[in-house]
Every structure is written in structure tokens, then in C-alpha cells.
Amino acid sequence: MIRGALLTLLSEGPKYGYQLKSEFEASTGAAWALNIGQVYNTLGRMERDGAVEPLGEDDEGRPRYQLSSAGRAELDQWLGGAVERSVASRDEVTMKVLMAAATGVVDPAGPIAVQRAASQRTLQDATAARVAAAHVADRLHLDRLIVTTAAELRWLDIAEQVLEGEAGEALRTERQQRQTSGRRSKSPATRSSAARSVKSEQGEVADNG
Amino acid sequence: MGEPAAELRQVVKEHRDGSTVVRALGGIDFAVHAGEMVAVTGRSGSGKSTLLNVAGGLDEATSGEVFVEGRPLTSLTAAERAEHRRRHLGFVFQAANLVPALTAEENVALPLEFDGVRASKAQASARQALERVGLVGLQRRFPDELSGGQRQRVAIARAVVGTRRLILADEPTGALDDLTGRSMFELLAGLANEGAAVVVVTHDDELAAYAGRIIRLKDGRVNQVVERSAAPSGLGELLS
Numbered sequence: 001m002i003r004g005a006l007l008t009l010l011s012e013g014p015k016y017g018y019q020l021k022s023e024f025e026a027s028t029g030a031a032w033a034l035n036i037g038q039v040y041n042t043l044g045r046m047e048r049d050g051a052v053e054p055l056g057e058d059d060e061g062r063p064r065y066q067l068s069s070a071g072r073a074e075l076d077q078w079l080g081g082a083v084e085r086s087v088a089s090r091d092e093v094t095m096k097v098l099m100a101a102a103t104g105v106v107d108p109a110g111p112i113a114v115q116r117a118a119s120q121r122t123l124q125d126a127t128a129a130r131v132a133a134a135h136v137a138d139r140l141h142l143d144r145l146i147v148t149t150a151a152e153l154r155w156l157d158i159a160e161q162v163l164e165g166e167a168g169e170a171l172r173t174e175r176q177q178r179q180t181s182g183r184r185s186k187s188p189a190t191r192s193s194a195a196r197s198v199k200s201e202q203g204e205v206a207d208n209g
Numbered sequence: 210m211g212e213p214a215a216e217l218r219q220v221v222k223e224h225r226d227g228s229t230v231v232r233a234l235g236g237i238d239f240a241v242h243a244g245e246m247v248a249v250t251g252r253s254g255s256g257k258s259t260l261l262n263v264a265g266g267l268d269e270a271t272s273g274e275v276f277v278e279g280r281p282l283t284s285l286t287a288a289e290r291a292e293h294r295r296r297h298l299g300f301v302f303q304a305a306n307l308v309p310a311l312t313a314e315e316n317v318a319l320p321l322e323f324d325g326v327r328a329s330k331a332q333a334s335a336r337q338a339l340e341r342v343g344l345v346g347l348q349r350r351f352p353d354e355l356s357g358g359q360r361q362r363v364a365i366a367r368a369v370v371g372t373r374r375l376i377l378a379d380e381p382t383g384a385l386d387d388l389t390g391r392s393m394f395e396l397l398a399g400l401a402n403e404g405a406a407v408v409v410v411t412h413d414d415e416l417a418a419y420a421g422r423i424i425r426l427k428d429g430r431v432n433q434v435v436e437r438s439a440a441p442s443g444l445g446e447l448l449s
Contacts, residue, residue, distance in 0.1 A: 031448035116425075117435050123418035125441040131395065133444065141448050150415035157252065 002034065003042050004078040007051065007071055014055045016062040017043060029137030046071065093152065097159050101171055108163050116156050123149045212279030213240035214375045214406030215264045220273035222259050222429075233259040235429035236273070241408050243374060246401035248420035249410045256429040257410040258379055264408060265298055265377045266290055277375075295324050299368025301378035305360040307352040307367075313339060313359075314348035317367045326371070338366040341403075342396055358389035362396070369400060376400060378409040382416060394419040 002024075009015060009023050021039045025032070043065055046052045051071035055064040067075070093115050100108040123146060130142040162168065222234040234256045241247045241264075249257045262268035263275060266282055275282040277293055285293065307316045317335035322328060339348050342362040352360055361381060368376050378397060382390035394409070398419045401407045409420065417423050425433040 029448075030444055113433060117433060120414065120418065120423055120435040121438055122442070122447070123414060124421075124423075124435070124437045126447055127415075127418040128437075128441055129444050129447055138444060138448075142444075145447060146415055146418075150413075153414040161252070 002038060003046060003051075004075070006039070006042055006046070007067065007075040007078065010052060010065060010067045011072070011075055014064045014066040016058060016064045018062070027137060029135050029141055031138070031141045093156075097156075097163075101163055101168065102175070104172070104175055108168075109160065112156050112160050116153060119149050119152050119156070123153070211243065213242050213276065214278060215408070216240040216276040217260070217264060217270075218274045218276070220260075220263055220270045220275065222256075222263055222268065223271045233429055234263065234270075237426075237429070237431060239264070239424065239431070241375070241406045243406050244401060244404050245422070246398050246407040246409065246420040248417035248423045249408065249426060250412060250414060250417050250423060251426035251432070253412070255426040257412075257426055259429075260426065261377050261379055261408060261410050265300060265375075266294055267300075295320065296372055297374050299365075299370075299373040299376045301361075301364050301368045301376065301381045303380045303383040305352070305357075305364040307360060307363055309352050312349050312351055313344065313355065313363045313366075316352070316363055317370050320367060321371050324371075334371050335366070338370040339363070341369060341400070342366045356389075357385055358392065361385060361389075361393055365393070365396060365400075369405065374405060376405050376407045378407070380411055381409065382411070382413070390416060391419075 005024055005028070006020055009020055009027075015023070017036060017039050020043075021034050021036050024034050024039075043052060047054065047065070049070075050068055051074050052065045053068050055066045057063050093111075096111045096115075097108050100106050100111055126142050126145045126149065130139055130146065133139045133142055163171070217237050217239040220234055220237045220239075221232065224231045224233055237256070237260060239260065249260055251257050259268060263270050266275070266277070277285075277297070282290065307313075308319065311319065314332060314335045317338050318328070318331040321331035321334055326334070336348055339345070339362075342365050344359060344362050344366065347355065347359065352363070355363065361384075365376075365378075365381070368378070376397070381397075382393050385393065390413070394416045397407050397409055401421075407420075409417075411417050421437045423433075423435045424431055425435075
């Protein structure tokens with residue numbers, strides 16, 4: 001990702017390491033401070049791959065780099081391509097809610113309420129910070145945080161509604177069945193002897209009658 | 210902190226639908242003070258709008274008490290209640306509900322003129338209110354010459370014109386795009402900073418975050434209250 005950003009900056013013309021660092025930070029705001037080591041590491045890898053070429057030193061002795069034609073092609077691919085998002089990435093909030101719902105160790109309403117309050121507070125903080133943010137990059141970072149947090153709140157509402165409804169009822173029934181069959185398979189002997197004792201009690205009552 | 214601008218104590222509101230009774234509010238405690246913006250959120254049917262209407266005296270509680278600036282609403286005569294609504298209360302709805310044949314300024318001045326304020330004075334107050342909502346130079350435009358966001362600003366100006374201290378807004382941004390909706394909530398938060406008591410009903414968590422306190426209703430009861438943290442996370446913490 002940093003590689004794509006550096007290729008973009010180099011497409012404007014030859015640049016030296018520190019210049020890339022400061023231009024990167026000016027474009028992306030306070031959120032993604034870049035240390036100069038990362039810049040040189042990435043430049044080194046890009047040079048190895050033939051994406052950039054060293055252009056000697058400028059008047060002040062700073063080594064400069066320029067984009068190669070291979071680097072240009074890589075940049076076009078990076079900027080022109082879509083970023084794939086996947087549901088497979090494990091989200092911790094989803095994990096907690098699903099675990100609570102599946103096991104009944106706690107009522108899923110608990111983790112949902114706790115997360116809702118925390119997310120709502122994040123949203124309040126981000127909203128206040130956004131109103132005060134001067135730099136357009138910071139505003140857009142905060143906007144992203146705001147909409148993803150708002151999406152999480154929406155998901156919590158949906159999860160709450162789903163788990164309160166028929167789907168939640170089905171989960172509870174499934175859990176009870178699992179627990180019952182779990183007990184049965186663990187100790188069939190105890191269970192059947194218990195059943196026998198009930199029978200024999202009935203038998204005794206019958207005998208007495 | 211002085212008396213709340215509006216307060217509900219153990220308010221129950223039931224609607225009768227034939228033989229069935231629907232409980233919209235099931236014993237709500239709620240207060241809003243001057244200088245504060247409170248957002249009321251919750252699913253459809255959770256009682257948000259009912260709470261707002263009861264707080265504004267548009268709807269009567271089945272039981273419990275409603276206070277305006279420390280006085281029980283039931284202790285006021287009908288005339289006093291009407292005067293309270295006219296003078297101190299501003300409502301903003303989802304649709305701006307402006308009179309199409311009147312200019313922005315005339316729309317804003319209307320409630321004052323109904324209240325018997327002299328036309329020239331009402332117009333001056335209307336211009337001031339339009340300035341407060343950031344509409345300068347548009348006072349002579351008619352509603353159909355304004356954008357949706359501008360019309361809603363006129364509606365907010367009408368809600369705050371004169372001596373109105375309590376602003377009640379019901380989904381005021383329903384018909385607006387994201388950024389215009391945000392600017393509307395920024396405006397409402399600004400009015401609270403200037404000393405108004407603002408209660409806004411919204412189903413949108415993102416917009417509710419402009420309020421210092423967020424009350425979530427569920428089945429007519431308060432389900433959760435979130436207060437803005439005293440030491441909010443800064444840019445660095447939020448984006449790290």
C-alpha cells in the first residue's frame with residue numbers, strides 16, 4: 001500500500017527519500033505517519049524489482065529516484081484496480097455476539113449493549129474531532145471511521161432484532177437439544193436408571209393400589 | 210444547572226386502538242436543560258416521536274408528569290399552555306412545511322405575527338434568526354427557490370425565532386443527503402451551545418453523535434443512555 005503511494009508521488013517526477021516521506025504525510029494527514037526507514041526499505045525493494053531507478057544525487061547530495069516504465073505499469077494497475085474486501089476477516093464483535101448466542105454463556109444482549117455504548121461514544125468523539133479537523137485528509141479519515149462505526153451500530157441493531165426474533169428462538173431450542181443429547185450421550189446409564197426408578201415408583205403406587 | 214427546559218417524570222402514554230391498548234411510553238424519565246442537545250434514538254415504534262410530542266405538549270401523557278421550566282404542565286391553564294408553545298417552543302419536522310406563497314423571511318416571521326408582534330419587529334427578528342442558521346441574503350426567496358437543505362434551515366430559523374428556548378426536532382434530516390444532514394445537526398448543536406435546549410429524534414446513529422447525550426428507547430422505555438465522554442479521544446487516538 002505504501003509502495004503504491006510512493007509510486008504515485010514519483011509519477012510527478014524524481015524525488016528523494018525525505019521528500020517522499022513529507023509529501024506522503026501531507027497527502028494522508030496525521031493518521032499515517034511514515035518513518036524514514038520504511039521509505040528507504042520500500043525504495044530498496046522497488047529498485048530491486050525494477051519499479052524505480054536511482055537518478056544520482058541532487059545538488060545537496062540527496063539520492064533521488066525516478067519511476068521506470070515497469071513502475072509506471074505497476075502504478076496504473078494499483079490505481080486502476082479495486083481493493084477486494086472479504087467477509088472472511090474475523091471481526092471480534094461478531095465473534096462475541098455469535099459465541100454468546102450459540103452457547104448462552106451470557107445473553108447476547110449484553111455484549112451488544114456494551115459495544116453499542118462504546119461505538120456510540122467513538123462516534124461522538126469522531127464527530128467532534130471531525131468538526132475541528134482542519135486538514136482534508138484528517139476529515140476524510142474521520143469520515144471513514146464515522147461511517148464504519150455507524151455501520152457497526154446498524155449491525156448491532158440488526159443482530160439484536162434477529163436474535164430477539166424467531167432465529168434467536170431457534171438457536172435457543174437448538175442449544176437445549178444439544179445440551180440434552182450431550183447429557184444423554186455422556187451418561188446413558190444414569191439416565192436410564194433414573195427412568196427405571198420413576199417407573200418402579202409408579203409400579204409401587206400401582207401395587208399399593 | 211437550573212430547572213430543565215422540559216422534563217418527563219414516569220410518563221406513560223397509551224393509545225387506544227379499538228379494544229386494545231397500545232403502550233407507546235412505558236414510564237419514561239427524561240430531562241433536557243438549556244445549553245444541551247439530546248438525541249433520542251431507537252427503532253420505529255420505540256416511542257421516539259411520542260416522547261417528543263409529550264415533551265412539547267402536543268400530546269398528553271396518560272399518567273406521569275410533564276414539567277416546563279420547573280412548572281407542571283397540568284398546572285397551566287389552556288391559555289398558558291398555548292402561550293408556552295407559541296413563545297418558547299420551536300418544532301422542526303421532517304418536511305420543512307413552509308408556506309409556499311411567503312418568502313423565507315415572511316415564513317420565519319409568521320409565528321411572531323400570530324403572536325401579535327409588530328410586523329417590522331417580527332421581520333427584524335426573522336432576519337436575525339435566518340442569520341443564526343447561516344442564511345444571509347436569501348431572505349426574499351420563496352421556498353421553491355431554495356434547496357432542500359436551505360428550506361430546512363428556514364424551518365429551523367422559524368423554530369428558534371424570537372424567544373424560543375426549547376427546540377424539538379423530529380427526524381429533521383430525513384429528506385436530506387448525508388452532508389446536508391450533517392450540517393443541519395451541526396447547526397442544532399450550535400444552537401444548543403448558544404443556550405437553547407434541543408431535543409432531536411433520529412434513527413441515524415451517525416447524526417445522533419452530534420448530541421452530548423444519546424437516549425435509546427426500546428419498547429417505550431429508556432434502553433440506554435450514552436453521555437459524551439469528559440475527555441474525548443483526540444485525532445491521534447482515534448486514527449491510530
